[in-house]
Amino acid sequence: MIGLKDAIDRDIHAVFLNDAEFAETHVIDDALVSCVIEKDVVQGASGSFEGVFLNTMTINVSMDALGRVPVEGELMNIDGAFYLVRNVSIEMGMFVIVCEANEQ
Numbered sequence: 001m002i003g004l005k006d007a008i009d010r011d012i013h014a015v016f017l018n019d020a021e022f023a024e025t026h027v028i029d030d031a032l033v034s035c036v037i038e039k040d041v042v043q044g045a046s047g048s049f050e051g052v053f054l055n056t057m058t059i060n061v062s063m064d065a066l067g068r069v070p071v072e073g074e075l076m077n078i079d080g081a082f083y084l085v086r087n088v089s090i091e092m093g094m095f096v097i098v099c100e101a102n103e104q
Contacts, residue, residue, distance in 0.1 A: 035061035
């Protein structure tokens with residue numbers, strides 16, 4: 001019988017980060033990775049000008065896929081667009097990276 005942590009780790013790669021199930025392939029800082037990205041666009045975010053939208057992106061990616069730990073405040077190139085890293089946490093063996101960018 002396998003332990004809970006081993007079962008979760010197996011499911012992360014076999015199901016959640018599987019391109020045939022939930023994940024999609026994206027280019028993050030020149031690395032091709034399988035990840036799950038959630039996008040949210042908000043109009044008139046606090047402190048913004050009229051007509052400017054805040055594009056928030058939450059990336060769930062394997063810790064070993066990026067080859068490094070993202071740093072809050074850095075710019076990440078995600079599929080050719082630059083996003084500011086607002087928060088990085090580790091949940092269930094994955095990085096959860098919250099990024100944002102202003103758009104018109």
